[in-house]
Amino acid sequence: MWHQREIRLRPHPRGFHLITREVAEAVPELREIRIGLAHLHILHTSASLTLNENASPDVRDDFAAWFDRAVPEDAAYWTHTVEGPDDMPAHVKASLLGPSLTLPVRDGGLALGTWQGIYLCEHRDRGGARSLIATLTGE
């Protein structure tokens, strides 16, 4: 069994945002799968997806704090500066976190840990609406 859908997320400000519910509701076919996999893929190179703590908003703020220091905007070694100071750091952050998540599906839902939520990682100041492709397979 295969299902594929494009999911268009509303624009989010720069930072880390919990989108678990929004994504799960966009793929109702999840309910038909007893055992399977859900693959989420973001179609951009300056935003990414990760899985992390779904309870405390300060965890998501601390993600932003760490990534902004680890990949600074004002570094002298950036040569690709034509798209603005937030662009090249966004590309590096996007690859550190990755463009895709593959998640186990069990009994009609995502089989995540109690504290695991899906983060949209928006690395641009004005990234606009981001699109995902969700691919479901299973039995």
Next chain:
Amino acid sequence: MWHQREIRLRPHPRGFHLITREVAEAVPELREIRIGLAHLHILHTSASLTLNENASPDVRDDFAAWFDRAVPEDAAYWTHTVEGPDDMPAHVKASLLGPSLTLPVRDGGLALGTWQGIYLCEHRDRGGARSLIATLTGE
């Protein structure tokens, strides 16, 4: 063909640990698959999975050295400190390495490179027993 199993790992101290054999033995259904994929997913947000060098224990020590410096415990910018100084760095490290591995399966086993082994990356001082979901699919 689909198989799914939950694997409970014994507790490991903070650091990087080779678990290739333990994982492969926990999913004997691998042997039935000629071509396929094995997906391993850790159900936690302060531990992660990666694939790296399976021979020298000093490689795994150096992983710990690099990650502890890159994501320091005593940084002034952490605000999520309520769960202890090792918690927030553990969340960031977990997302840098990722919660899942998808591995090729060929002729009844994991098709890894000669030097590739599965690491459990335990980022907490006392993370306890960690659980994985293994999902196998193939023909």
Next chain:
Amino acid sequence: MWHQREIRLRPHPRGFHLITREVAEAVPELREIRIGLAHLHILHTSASLTLNENASPDVRDDFAAWFDRAVPEDAAYWTHTVEGPDDMPAHVKASLLGPSLTLPVRDGGLALGTWQGIYLCEHRDRGGARSLIATLTGE
């Protein structure tokens, strides 16, 4: 439907290299898949795969600049130095970026964003020819 192929890439110098076309051409079975997934796995622990901007070569140069500073060769904490100063940093970079990509397939091709290209991330000075396993599944 399952297909699996080993792809041997020509040697690349240290750095980040666009290999989208080379990979897609190596798996002509992509054209038979209406909805599916393509899994690419590198069989090495000092090179990796990522997805990022496919237009500007300076983005790839800046990736090298950032990774070389973030994971320095001359750090005092490396103990695994027997394989040369570029070896241990290569292992860490390989895990930060990851050994695999799982990509959506739609209507006979990779369903990537307009600006997304597949990078071979060669972290060794002389890494030689690298091998991938490509696994395709879908309907």
